[in-house]
Every structure is written in structure tokens, then in C-alpha cells.
Amino acid sequence: MSEKIHIPVEKEYLVNNVLLNESADLPVEVEKILRFVRKDKVKHPVIMVGTGSCGLISGAGETLLEINKYLLDRDIKADVIETGCTGYCSLEPVVDVHLPGKTRISFKNVSAEKLPFLLDSMLNNIVPHEYVVGQYENPSLELWKDVPLIGELPFFAMQYRNLMKNWGRISPHSIEEYIAAGGYRSYVKTIRNYTHEEVCDIVEKSGLQGRGGGGFLTGKKWKIAHTAMADQRFLLCNANESDPGGFANRSMIESDPHRLIEGLVIAAYAIGTSRAYIYIRSDYITAINRLEKAIDRAQYYGLLGYNVYGSGFNIDIIVSKGPGAFVCGEETAMISSIEGKRGMPSPKPPYPAISGLFGKPTVVNNVETLSNIPAIFENGPDWFMSLGNKTAPGTKILTLSGKLNNQGIIEVPLGTKVKDIIFGAGGGVPAKKELKAVQIGGPSGGFVTSENIDIPYDFDSLASVGIYMGSGGMLVLDEDCCIIDTVKYFMDFIQKESCGKCIPCREGTRRMLEVYENITKRPVDENGHATLERFKGVMQLESLASVIKDTSLCGLGQKAPNPVISSLKYFRNDYEEHIFDRECSAGVCKELRLFYIDVEKCTGCTACAPKCPVSAIIGTKRHPFFIVEEKCTGCGICYDVCKFNAISVK
Amino acid sequence: MDYQTSAILAKYPRGQSDCLIPILQDIQEEYGYLSETAVVEVGRHLDLPSSKIFGLATFYNQFRFEPRGRFHVSLCHGTSCNVAAAPEILRELEKILKIRPGETTRDGMFSLEILACMGACHLAPLIRVNDNYHTKLDPGSIGDIIDSYITGEE
Structure with a gap:
């Protein structure tokens, strides 16, 4: 993929006129040039393709190749730019077209086949309305007729985009566009004017809480590390996002890597370190490439390295690739992993802020926490306080997935009601199905039901119903989803990811998984040992959960029983149905299902009968066979061997 | 060495x-x-x-101790994929390839791996074969996908 980003200004120009200019408003003539740099205004057509991971998986790579081919074949002069993700993943691949004098217009689901038609129409000033998402508002440009404004679409209307401001708008490959959009100015201003203590104070005053889920005041954490006596300190950025269903951090790095770098270097300055690590999962290949490239560009602009802009501040960023362990998202485990050991947590205290990486004071901050920093310095701590609610200022990035019309990533002020998120931005449950539950916070979180869906989304409100916010995943389950199966899935995940250091987590989560396997498995009869085990297991579930919660060493173990506790509280009926009636009304738990043979389709080939472990299938050759319901264990072997799809689930 | x-x-x-x-x-x-x-x-x-x-x-999950197959199949098993029949896809893959996750077929053609989340929940369930993605799968289509790689190779 060739890059054809045209940079109208030189590095020296941006450094001298933008970065080193500390006044709040830039001179008009500079602002005029910057408008072209960040593509608010264009001189010839600009075509932008969203190439976040979600876009690439949806086929943005092919679309991009097709655009280049199209332009080359017809000899059209236009810029092709890769942007990040807009957040509206279900519309990928998204292609934006910006023609001179007109506003920028966004199109959805543009596969390589659809592209020639789209560009043929757009370059002739005809809008193909069937693909339109909307147009970006821009007071100095002419609006397209009959095209909705992006900001007024339900998906975007309720969002407050601070962290996601640049997503899908500027190229993550271009530091110039980031600077033109106001980036790195607060960093340069901070290191040249503020002391370390002042920076900590400002962040503390803003009330910014750690977005990894803990909710500890970031400014306070920095202060502890800054005041600890040591010859060296470290800053770690936690990008080891491994929650299934959580990919906000990855998209943040893919769509706006410079915002993270800017936040990181301000934090490094605040605690007085010259070494910052970004611990990122090794399978985030696109994100790692963009991050490394962004670090290179920042180095070229003199924003990293020795004595940045004569401030006496030195900073070096190291990208450390995490070899894939969920537990390494825990700060002490992450430190062990960077030190080259197994990623196992260690007891606290001492907290990493006192003794962390290589025994030195270490601050561990989440990607989202750090990405919040530049805007706090740009707009002031009071502005940040005014977002969100009183106990939890600021915004939060959420990933919406599951049975929703609009899936993707959104940013809302903390304190927004879960209901508004699901039915506003999420667009509700598709196919007129009933909402059953909203799973918040992934494997450490819990369930919100249709009764308490009015709850505000912030640390305290969620904690009051036993939910840990986690990394911001939001999974919507409809009536066709089984709660028991979902909890079983989480227990399976946690049990695999438990590092094995302490017994409650290592053994307890496995026992819990066994309980769930037992209640979703069909015994031959109800009199055997298995039945007793099953009832015994369920009776112990609650007390086992509280033991694991109380006695585990790290957050992973302590929060592992959350889905269990939460589901026991709100979905007792589902448990009873599985345990007593041996049924799964959602039809998900495969082994609880009864199979039957379709008389029309069965050819009497006898493939299934000998395979049945309990001889529940009877019949004569070349005539339809039958399954004896009382004998059937629901193992599903016959279902798998049938070549005529004659066996189905009751 | x-x-x-x-x-x-x-x-x-x-x-x-x-x-x-x-x-x-x-x-x-x-x-x-x-x-x-x-x-x-x-x-x-x-x-x-x-x-x-x-x-x-x-x-750590990243490290493998068996060589990869010529076609490396990664199955996304995030929450969203789990809700959208990823377990059935896995069963189907295991049945067709006759290997378990982390293993490689004897002829060295295919290897199988489970990933926690690929972050494309709107396309769930999905698999990746080398660099190609196959999205919104139903368990019945797995056989054809695997076959297409076998015939492509021949």
C-alpha cells in the first residue's frame, strides 16, 4: 500500500509556528495552512479509507488497492489516505470522499466491487444515496443536498468525542495531521513551563481515574511515584488488552497513536522518568506497526529523545511485545513479564509506585488513561471535571458487540445510562427480539438485566450492582442467548488464563467450570452419581465464589467469580430450568437438547445407529430410523455423522 | 547452531x-x-x-512448540463469537482437520489455533487462514473453505 500523503509544510514550519507557539490561538495565516494539512479543506479530491483492524478484516485492503487502480487507470489526480476506524464497525469498509469546495462525505460497506460505481458517481458530483452514511459538518464548505450530517445520526448523536476526536478523520500515519489537529502543543507547553509537581497537581485536580478498571486517581499515583526516593523510575503503558470482546485500546492505537504517545510523554515528565514502556499484545500487529512508526516520526520531530526542545527533559519509548497472557494486564504480572519472567502477579504492598520494574518506582497506566492527558492540558482540568458526573469525570470508550444493530466503538460521558447506550447508539436488538441481558466488563464483569438497565455507566453505580467496569466491553444478549452458556464460557476463559500461582483461583475456577459443565450436560438417568454431584456443585457455587473473591491474590482471581455471582442473582430462573427441567429454552446448551430424526429426510443408511454410544437409535435398513428419547444423552454424535441432515434438535 | x-x-x-x-x-x-x-x-x-x-x-499463549502448517487456521473465540456459534465452528474444524488447537496435521498442511479476540465482533464468527479472513461463518461452510485451500495447493 503506497502512501501518497502530500505534506504541504516542512517540519521546521510546524515546529516553529505551531509547536513552539504557546498562545492559545494560532495566527490566522498559520491556521489557514493547517486546515489544508488536516484535510479540512482540499485542493483536489481526497479519498479516505478506514483501515483499522475492523476495516481490514472487512476488506478495506482490497478496496484500497482498487482505489489506487481506479485512479491510475483513469489518470485522475487525487490523494488516497488511510484513516483509522470511525468506530462504526458494522459499516466497514468505510470510504470517505472529499471534493474541493464540498463537505466530506462518508460511504458504508464499500467493497472493492462497489468502488468503481461509487467513484464514477462521486467524481461527477452525483451522490449514490444507497451507500451514504453522512457528511461531516464544516461551516466553510458547501453541504451536499439530502445527505444527513454525521453528527446527527443516532450512533454519533449521543456520543461526546474527546479521545475519539481524530478517529477516522486524520491519518494515523501522519504526525503532521496530528499536529495540525492541535496535537503535541500541550506536551511542548507542559515540559517548557510546568514543574513535575504542577503537572501531577493538574491531573489530580481534573479527577481523572484509571481507565483500566481500578478507578484510582491518576494524579495521585504519579505523585507517589514522583516523591519516592530512587535514582531511576519507570512508566509502563498497559496495552495488553486481552478481554474477549474488548478491542478499544487496540483501535485507539490504530486510529490515533500520537495521542497515546503525547499522553505517555507528559506522564513520563510528571513522574520524572526518561524511560517509558508500552506493553502491547504481540498479536496486535497493525497496532504495533503504527505505534512504532509513530514513535519514529515523533523522534524525527524532536519530540522524543535527548533534551526535548531545550527543556532538559529526556525520554525514550520502548515497545515491549507481550507474548499473550490475560493475567499480564495486572500491573505486577506485567512487570514480571517485562523483566523476562513468567507473568505472575506478586503481593501488594509494596505497590509498583514504590517498588516496581527492576525494583524501581513504576507507574502503570492504561492506554485510555494516558490518551486522556493531552486534552486535560489543552482545555484545563475544569473542563474535564465538567464532563461525566460528579464522582466520575470524563468520558469512557466502550465496545458494543453481540446482538445489536449498530456494533462498534463509542465514547460517552461517564454516567450515561446503559439503556440510552444500547437503544441510542446501539440501535437496539435486531429482528425484534427481546433484550435478555447486557454483559458489562467481560470476564470480570457482570450482567445488567432489562429491569435495572436504567443504571448510569460509571465506576460507583456499576459497583453497586456488583459489576466491575473492566476495559469497557458491552455485550448484548437477546432471548436466543443462554446466560449459563455465557458464564460457562467466561469460566473456561478464566480457568485457562489463571496463572496458577494461588490455589483459590487455579483450582476454584476449574471447579466452577465443572459445575457449569455438569448442569449443561445430560446424564443418562436422574438417579446416578452425576445427579448428586450436580446438585451438590450448584449448592456450593455461591460459597465457592465468595472464597475465590476473598482469597485470591490479584484482580484476575478476585474478579473471576463476578459473572457467576451476578448471574445467580438475576437469572435464577435460567439456573432452575437447567438444573431441574434439564432444558435450555434458548436452545444453546447442545447437550441438553433432544434430537429427533426427520422421517422425510432419513434414508435408513444406518450410519448413525452403530455410532450411538447408548444404542438409542433403532430402525430397519432403508427405512427411517427413530431415536428413543428416554435413552438419548444428547451427545450429538448422530447429528455429526448424518450425511442427509435428517437429524435435528427438538 | x-x-x-x-x-x-x-x-x-x-x-x-x-x-x-x-x-x-x-x-x-x-x-x-x-x-x-x-x-x-x-x-x-x-x-x-x-x-x-x-x-x-x-x-504464554504466543509460543508454539510444533511447526506451523502451510495453512495456519486461527479461530476467534471472543464473547461475541461464542454467542455466534464459534464452538460449533471449532468442533467442525477439529472434525475435518483431525487435530486439536495448538497442533499441526501430519502432512504439515494445516495447523489450528484459538485466539481470544480478533476485534471484529460485527463479523462474528470468523476464522483467519494465513492472511485471509472468512467471516460470518456457519458451521456447514467450514468444509468448503478447507477444501478450497487443499485444491488451491494442488
Whole structure:
């Protein structure tokens, strides 16, 4: 993929006129040039393709190749730019077209086949309305007729985009566009004017809480590390996002890597370190490439390295690739992993802020926490306080997935009601199905039901119903989803990811998984040992959960029983149905299902009968066979061997 | 010691234990897996017993101890994919390829791996075969996808 980003200004120009200019408003003539740099205004057509991971998986790579081919074949002069993700993943691949004098217009689901038609129409000033998402508002440009404004679409209307401001708008490959959009100015201003203590104070005053889920005041954490006596300190950025269903951090790095770098270097300055690590999962290949490239560009602009802009501040960023362990998202485990050991947590205290990486004071901050920093310095701590609610200022990035019309990533002020998120931005449950539950916070979180869906989304409100916010995943389950199966899935995940250091987590989560396997498995009869085990297991579930919660060493173990506790509280009926009636009304738990043979389709080939472990299938050759319901264990072997799809689930 | 391993080790002359994970990652990148000889070499370079290195490598999901197949199949098993029939896709893959996750077929054609989340929940369930994505799958279509790679190879 060739890059054809045209940079109208030189590095020296941006450094001298933008970065080193500390006044709040830039001179008009500079602002005029910057408008072209960040593509608010264009001189010839600009075509932008969203190439976040979600876009690439949806086929943005092919679309991009097709655009280049199209332009080359017809000899059209236009810029092709890769942007990040807009957040509206279900519309990928998204292609934006910006023609001179007109506003920028966004199109959805543009596969390589659809592209020639789209560009043929757009370059002739005809809008193909069937693909339109909307147009970006821009007071100095002419609006397209009959095209909705992006900001007024339900998906975007309720969002407050601070962290996601640049997503899908500027190229993550271009530091110039980031600077033109106001980036790195607060960093340069901070290191040249503020002391370390002042920076900590400002962040503390803003009330910014750690977005990894803990909710500890970031400014306070920095202060502890800054005041600890040591010859060296470290800053770690936690990008080891491994929650299934959580990919906000990855998209943040893919769509706006410079915002993270800017936040990181301000934090490094605040605690007085010259070494910052970004611990990122090794399978985030696109994100790692963009991050490394962004670090290179920042180095070229003199924003990293020795004595940045004569401030006496030195900073070096190291990208450390995490070899894939969920537990390494825990700060002490992450430190062990960077030190080259197994990623196992260690007891606290001492907290990493006192003794962390290589025994030195270490601050561990989440990607989202750090990405919040530049805007706090740009707009002031009071502005940040005014977002969100009183106990939890600021915004939060959420990933919406599951049975929703609009899936993707959104940013809302903390304190927004879960209901508004699901039915506003999420667009509700598709196919007129009933909402059953909203799973918040992934494997450490819990369930919100249709009764308490009015709850505000912030640390305290969620904690009051036993939910840990986690990394911001939001999974919507409809009536066709089984709660028991979902909890079983989480227990399976946690049990695999438990590092094995302490017994409650290592053994307890496995026992819990066994309980769930037992209640979703069909015994031959109800009199055997298995039945007793099953009832015994369920009776112990609650007390086992509280033991694991109380006695585990790290957050992973302590929060592992959350889905269990939460589901026991709100979905007792589902448990009873599985345990007593041996049924799964959602039809998900495969082994609880009864199979039957379709008389029309069965050819009497006898493939299934000998395979049945309990001889529940009877019949004569070349005539339809039958399954004896009382004998059937629901193992599903016959279902798998049938070549005529004659066996189905009751 | 072969040429590539020594070239990788030469990049880490200090030989401290915090280089261990990056070295193993580089070796895996080069060969697709960690062979026994490579682990012994790394141990000699860093002055660490091989048992310790195996202990570390088996802890992390990234490291493999069997060569990858010519077609490496990764199945996304995030929450969204789980709700959208990923377990059935896995069963189907295991049935067709006759291997379990982490293993490679005897003819070296296919290897199978489960990923926690690929972050494309709107396309669930999905698999990746080398660099190609197959999205919004239903369990019945797996056979055709695998067949298309076998015939493509022939």
C-alpha cells in the first residue's frame, strides 16, 4: 500500500509556528495552512479509507488497492489516505470522499466491487444515496443536498468525542495531521513551563481515574511515584488488552497513536522518568506497526529523545511485545513479564509506585488513561471535571458487540445510562427480539438485566450492582442467548488464563467450570452419581465464589467469580430450568437438547445407529430410523455423522 | 547452531534475562515455532537452564512448540463469537482437520489455533487462514473453505 500523503509544510514550519507557539490561538495565516494539512479543506479530491483492524478484516485492503487502480487507470489526480476506524464497525469498509469546495462525505460497506460505481458517481458530483452514511459538518464548505450530517445520526448523536476526536478523520500515519489537529502543543507547553509537581497537581485536580478498571486517581499515583526516593523510575503503558470482546485500546492505537504517545510523554515528565514502556499484545500487529512508526516520526520531530526542545527533559519509548497472557494486564504480572519472567502477579504492598520494574518506582497506566492527558492540558482540568458526573469525570470508550444493530466503538460521558447506550447508539436488538441481558466488563464483569438497565455507566453505580467496569466491553444478549452458556464460557476463559500461582483461583475456577459443565450436560438417568454431584456443585457455587473473591491474590482471581455471582442473582430462573427441567429454552446448551430424526429426510443408511454410544437409535435398513428419547444423552454424535441432515434438535 | 539463530542471538549481546522473551519471539517469527535445539541455544547464550526457558515459554499463549502448517487456521473465540456459534465452528474444524488447537496435521498442511479476540465482533464468527479472513461463518461452510485451500495447493 503506497502512501501518497502530500505534506504541504516542512517540519521546521510546524515546529516553529505551531509547536513552539504557546498562545492559545494560532495566527490566522498559520491556521489557514493547517486546515489544508488536516484535510479540512482540499485542493483536489481526497479519498479516505478506514483501515483499522475492523476495516481490514472487512476488506478495506482490497478496496484500497482498487482505489489506487481506479485512479491510475483513469489518470485522475487525487490523494488516497488511510484513516483509522470511525468506530462504526458494522459499516466497514468505510470510504470517505472529499471534493474541493464540498463537505466530506462518508460511504458504508464499500467493497472493492462497489468502488468503481461509487467513484464514477462521486467524481461527477452525483451522490449514490444507497451507500451514504453522512457528511461531516464544516461551516466553510458547501453541504451536499439530502445527505444527513454525521453528527446527527443516532450512533454519533449521543456520543461526546474527546479521545475519539481524530478517529477516522486524520491519518494515523501522519504526525503532521496530528499536529495540525492541535496535537503535541500541550506536551511542548507542559515540559517548557510546568514543574513535575504542577503537572501531577493538574491531573489530580481534573479527577481523572484509571481507565483500566481500578478507578484510582491518576494524579495521585504519579505523585507517589514522583516523591519516592530512587535514582531511576519507570512508566509502563498497559496495552495488553486481552478481554474477549474488548478491542478499544487496540483501535485507539490504530486510529490515533500520537495521542497515546503525547499522553505517555507528559506522564513520563510528571513522574520524572526518561524511560517509558508500552506493553502491547504481540498479536496486535497493525497496532504495533503504527505505534512504532509513530514513535519514529515523533523522534524525527524532536519530540522524543535527548533534551526535548531545550527543556532538559529526556525520554525514550520502548515497545515491549507481550507474548499473550490475560493475567499480564495486572500491573505486577506485567512487570514480571517485562523483566523476562513468567507473568505472575506478586503481593501488594509494596505497590509498583514504590517498588516496581527492576525494583524501581513504576507507574502503570492504561492506554485510555494516558490518551486522556493531552486534552486535560489543552482545555484545563475544569473542563474535564465538567464532563461525566460528579464522582466520575470524563468520558469512557466502550465496545458494543453481540446482538445489536449498530456494533462498534463509542465514547460517552461517564454516567450515561446503559439503556440510552444500547437503544441510542446501539440501535437496539435486531429482528425484534427481546433484550435478555447486557454483559458489562467481560470476564470480570457482570450482567445488567432489562429491569435495572436504567443504571448510569460509571465506576460507583456499576459497583453497586456488583459489576466491575473492566476495559469497557458491552455485550448484548437477546432471548436466543443462554446466560449459563455465557458464564460457562467466561469460566473456561478464566480457568485457562489463571496463572496458577494461588490455589483459590487455579483450582476454584476449574471447579466452577465443572459445575457449569455438569448442569449443561445430560446424564443418562436422574438417579446416578452425576445427579448428586450436580446438585451438590450448584449448592456450593455461591460459597465457592465468595472464597475465590476473598482469597485470591490479584484482580484476575478476585474478579473471576463476578459473572457467576451476578448471574445467580438475576437469572435464577435460567439456573432452575437447567438444573431441574434439564432444558435450555434458548436452545444453546447442545447437550441438553433432544434430537429427533426427520422421517422425510432419513434414508435408513444406518450410519448413525452403530455410532450411538447408548444404542438409542433403532430402525430397519432403508427405512427411517427413530431415536428413543428416554435413552438419548444428547451427545450429538448422530447429528455429526448424518450425511442427509435428517437429524435435528427438538 | 544454525545461522539464523546465531544472528538473532547476536542482536542481544548483553545476555540479560529481560531479553529472553524478545529473543524467543524473534526465533518464533523466523521459524514459526520454538524447536528444542533453539531453546537449548538460547539457554547457553543467556546462561539459563532450558527447563526455565520451557517453563516461561509454555506459560504464554504466543509460543508454539510444533511447526506451523502451510495453512495456519486461527479461530476467534471472543464473547461475541461464542454467542455466534464459534464452538460449533471449532468442533467442525477439529472434525475435518483431525487435530486439536495448538497442533499441526501430519502432512504439515494445516495447523489450528484459538485466539481470544480478533476485534471484529460485527463479523462474528470468523476464522483467519494465513492472511485471509472468512467471516460470518456457519458451521456447514467450514468444509468448503478447507477444501478450497487443499485444491488451491494442488
